[in-house]
Amino acid sequence: MTSARPITIKDIAKRFHCSPSTVSRALNDHPAINEDTRRNIKEYALEVGYQKNEVSLSLLNKKTATLGVVVPSIGHYYETAVIEGLHAVLQPLGYTLNICVTNENYLLEKEYLTKLLSNRIEGIFLSVAQETYDAGYYEHLEQVNQRHTPLIFIDREYETFETSRATVDDYHGAFAAVEHLIQMGYRHIAHLKGPNGLTVTEQRFKGYIDCLRKYNLDISEELIINTNFKVESAIVPTKRLLDLPLPPDAIFGVNDQVAIGAMRVAKDRGLRIPQDIGLVGFDNSPITAYTYPSLTTVGRPGRKIGMEASRLFLNQLNASEDFRHENIVLPAELIIRESTLRLS
Amino acid sequence: MTSARPITIKDIAKRFHCSPSTVSRALNDHPAINEDTRRNIKEYALEVGYQKNEVSLSLLNKKTATLGVVVPSIGHYYETAVIEGLHAVLQPLGYTLNICVTNENYLLEKEYLTKLLSNRIEGIFLSVAQETYDAGYYEHLEQVNQRHTPLIFIDREYETFETSRATVDDYHGAFAAVEHLIQMGYRHIAHLKGPNGLTVTEQRFKGYIDCLRKYNLDISEELIINTNFKVESAIVPTKRLLDLPLPPDAIFGVNDQVAIGAMRVAKDRGLRIPQDIGLVGFDNSPITAYTYPSLTTVGRPGRKIGMEASRLFLNQLNASEDFRHENIVLPAELIIRESTLRLS
DNA sequence: AATAATGCTTCAAACGTTTGCGGATATGTA
DNA sequence: TACATATCCGCAAACGTTTGAAGCATTATT
Numbered sequence: 001m002t003s004a005r006p007i008t009i010k011d012i013a014k015r016f017h018c019s020p021s022t023v024s025r026a027l028n029d030h031p032a033i034n035e036d037t038r039r040n041i042k043e044y045a046l047e048v049g050y051q052k053n054e055v056s057l058s059l060l061n062k063k064t065a066t067l068g069v070v071v072p073s074i075g076h077y078y079e080t081a082v083i084e085g086l087h088a089v090l091q092p093l094g095y096t097l098n099i100c101v102t103n104e105n106y107l108l109e110k111e112y113l114t115k116l117l118s119n120r121i122e123g124i125f126l127s128v129a130q131e132t133y134d135a136g137y138y139e140h141l142e143q144v145n146q147r148h149t150p151l152i153f154i155d156r157e158y159e160t161f162e163t164s165r166a167t168v169d170d171y172h173g174a175f176a177a178v179e180h181l182i183q184m185g186y187r188h189i190a191h192l193k194g195p196n197g198l199t200v201t202e203q204r205f206k207g208y209i210d211c212l213r214k215y216n217l218d219i220s221e222e223l224i225i226n227t228n229f230k231v232e233s234a235i236v237p238t239k240r241l242l243d244l245p246l247p248p249d250a251i252f253g254v255n256d257q258v259a260i261g262a263m264r265v266a267k268d269r270g271l272r273i274p275q276d277i278g279l280v281g282f283d284n285s286p287i288t289a290y291t292y293p294s295l296t297t298v299g300r301p302g303r304k305i306g307m308e309a310s311r312l313f314l315n316q317l318n319a320s321e322d323f324r325h326e327n328i329v330l331p332a333e334l335i336i337r338e339s340t341l342r343l344s
Numbered sequence: 345m346t347s348a349r350p351i352t353i354k355d356i357a358k359r360f361h362c363s364p365s366t367v368s369r370a371l372n373d374h375p376a377i378n379e380d381t382r383r384n385i386k387e388y389a390l391e392v393g394y395q396k397n398e399v400s401l402s403l404l405n406k407k408t409a410t411l412g413v414v415v416p417s418i419g420h421y422y423e424t425a426v427i428e429g430l431h432a433v434l435q436p437l438g439y440t441l442n443i444c445v446t447n448e449n450y451l452l453e454k455e456y457l458t459k460l461l462s463n464r465i466e467g468i469f470l471s472v473a474q475e476t477y478d479a480g481y482y483e484h485l486e487q488v489n490q491r492h493t494p495l496i497f498i499d500r501e502y503e504t505f506e507t508s509r510a511t512v513d514d515y516h517g518a519f520a521a522v523e524h525l526i527q528m529g530y531r532h533i534a535h536l537k538g539p540n541g542l543t544v545t546e547q548r549f550k551g552y553i554d555c556l557r558k559y560n561l562d563i564s565e566e567l568i569i570n571t572n573f574k575v576e577s578a579i580v581p582t583k584r585l586l587d588l589p590l591p592p593d594a595i596f597g598v599n600d601q602v603a604i605g606a607m608r609v610a611k612d613r614g615l616r617i618p619q620d621i622g623l624v625g626f627d628n629s630p631i632t633a634y635t636y637p638s639l640t641t642v643g644r645p646g647r648k649i650g651m652e653a654s655r656l657f658l659n660q661l662n663a664s665e666d667f668r669h670e671n672i673v674l675p676a677e678l679i680i681r682e683s684t685l686r687l688s
Numbered sequence: 689a690a691t692a693a694t695g696c697t698t699c700a701a702a703c704g705t706t707t708g709c710g711g712a713t714a715t716g717t718a
Numbered sequence: 719t720a721c722a723t724a725t726c727c728g729c730a731a732a733c734g735t736t737t738g739a740a741g742c743a744t745t746a747t748t
Contacts, residue, residue: 004492006464006491008733008735009734009735009736010734018698019697019698019699020698020735020736021697021698021700021735021736021737022696022697022698024734024735024737025697025737028736030737032695032696032697033696033697034697037696049487049490049491051462051491052734052735053462053464053734053735054462055399055403055408055463055464055734056403056703056733056734056735056736057703057734057736058399058703059397059400059403059702059703059705059733059734059735060702060703060734060735060736061703064399073424074418074424074427075424077419080417080419083418084445096442096459096463097443097444098440098442098443099441099442099443100440101427101431103428115398115440117395118395118397118398119398119399119440120397120398120399143393146393147350147395148348230630231630231631231634232630232633232634235634260631260634260635263634263636264634264635264636264638267636286575286601287601287604287631289575289576290575290576290604290605290607290608291604291608291635292607292608292612292636352703352704352705353704353705353706354704354705362728363728363729364704365706365707365728365729365730366727366728368706368707369706369727372706376726377727378725378726378727381726396704397703397704397705399704400705400706400733401704401705401706401733403703403704403705403733403734404704404706405705405733406733
């Protein structure tokens with residue numbers, strides 16, 4: 001039963017005993033149409049709720065005004081901030097965003113890319129899934145290149161893949177976080193690392209390591225444990241850390257979620273934060289300002305990343321022959337709160 | 345420079361000096377095509393990366409296999425859970441979800457609906473924006489009805505609008521939360537209410553009020569303050585509550601965010617939770633299990649709602665003449681944690 | 689009165705794909 | 719040799735819209 005056939009321009013043409021061309025021109029205010037004809041047609045169109053079929057227009061103009069946004073999840077603050085930034089720039093320009101969530105799944109990511117290309121979207125913003133990283137797959141990106149569809153990496157990227165990207169300087173963000181811990185007098189600093197292989201994970205890890213090196217602090221394997229970005233994935237690792245003969249006096253979490261998980265475990269153990277143990281997260285998600293104690297964290301300008309990524313896309317669209325891919329890296333900002341502010 | 349024109353069926357036809365029909369049939373394994381021809385064509389298509397133009401197919405078949413999901417935001421746990429549920433059912437059936445974020449903005453919501461209809465999507469899942477509520481607008485929904493496009497309400501709905509919906513029993517969820525507080529011995533219970541007018545807000549509010557009535561507890565205007573669902577919107581209201589001559593001994597937050605905001609303020613005041621003050625949230629977002637103390641909350645089955653909403657859509661698609669809209673209401677579940685568990 | 693100009697409208701092609709029908713060639717049967 | 723039957727392929731229309739070019743009245747210009 002569902003769909004009563006939508007009114008078409010032909011239907012209107014029949015009603016007025018004129019040709020579809022006339023109706024089209026009338027609706028688009030073409031000057032070479034009689035004033036009365038135009039008015040009548042427009043009134044009637046409004047009355048019957050005519051809506052132009054964008055599908056046919058897309059076919060005709062080879063333009064869909066649609067962009068794909070392919071991300072592993074939309075549950076975290078950063079991702080939604082990026083999407084908001086994309087939206088802020090691109091929606092006013094008439095673009096529709098087609099948001100696809102891969103759930104960290106490679107096959108789904110591939111399927112989405114194919115589907116988006118089949119649907120003739122005009123550009124893709126991609127943060128690659130974890131599985132894609134793990135397996136080192138990237139053939140599914142070739143089809144995008146082959147079609148010369150602009151591809152912009154956001155957040156999670158392939159370092160070796162030649163395309164534009166807008167990312168955050170995770171390395172220096174992490175470095176600053178650990179340096180801050182050191183300046184606060186913490187010396188035995190653990191890291192709840194993300195899943196191995198992801199650029200964000202490894203960059204933050206590298207920042208952590210390099211900072212320890214700079215200050216001649218020991219790097220201990222047992223102080224580095226993987227998590228999967230979720231709160232609950234921090235619980236067991238944190239317990240293991242605190243059970244060590246020489247437990248850490250600070251924990252740097254790969255994101256806010258795991259830092260909050262660690263906070264919970266530390267409090268359960270009766271540890272005082274920041275006196276007994278310091279905690280740092282990453283992302284500056286809204287909640288971090290209101291945990292107790294509030295969480296020191298590294299802010300990522302997600303909205304700005306989205307806006308920069310949009311700019312990269314637009315540049316590529318209007319680019320000349322000698323177009324070179326751009327690499328935008330925005331700084332991360334250390335936000336000092338109570339969880340590390342111990343007056344030594 | 346960007347787009348090298350995608351390969352079409354005509355290009356392939358030229359290459360093999362045959363007609364487009366033949367290519368089409370070869371690619372679709374039509375039996376009336378010579379084995380060799382088919383093989384050659386398919387090989388060549390693969391080689392040059394041919395991808396069928398879904399836009400033209402949509403036009404031809406009047407089917408886009410795309411559904412619109414229009415929500416006020418994607419920042420909260422519940423919303424992403426719903427989307428995941430929709431996805432779980434509909435993605436395997438070949439549907440693409442077009443996720444649109446209205447930012448609580450009426451005009452944007454209207455624009456999205458129009459655009460989705462113009463793009464000939466086959467169904468819409470809608471959680472209405474706050475502005476839409478406030479102003480009581482709903483003409484923009486008429487166009488959806490007029491086109492007989494299935495419309496399913498999720499979460500935020502218009503009670504008076506005749507369509508299918510899948511929602512959570514906020515009323516009884518709130519009632520259970522407050523009843524639990526009463527059973528724990530709390531007597532002076534405040535409510536951090538959401539923005540007025542929203543169904544979810546009002547239902548939870550009603551549950552709160554009715555429960556107080558049932559137990560003959562006073563209902564005090566000054567214990568009811570509006571928030572906007574965000575953490576920070578709970579700070580000032582909570583301070584005002586705690587500054588009252590007779591401050592509340594428990595706070596029921598309209599969602600987890602505001603409850604966590606309240607938790608922060610209470611702790612700043614040196615109040616012990618749950619001994620001095622009880623706290624309840626709503627949504628069971630992952631973090632609530634790991635705050636300190638963990639937060640008692642009311643769980644909403646977001647994923648299930650998404651799946652049920654999908655079912656409603658599919659029902660409507662295959663419905664006969666005597667189709668009636670369905671109204672699915674799933675129960676909310678009280679999840680008791682430390683923030684209210686005082687042993688009286 | 690012939691020509692030019694103006695105002696309004698229709699024709700036809702195009703976008704990429706599918707599909708019923710008819711056509712052509714080759715093979716089998718009488 | 720004539721006819722039926724497979725086997726394979728092309729024609730053309732369709733989906734809804736836009737748009738350059740051409741058509742046709744009517745009015746203006748010489």
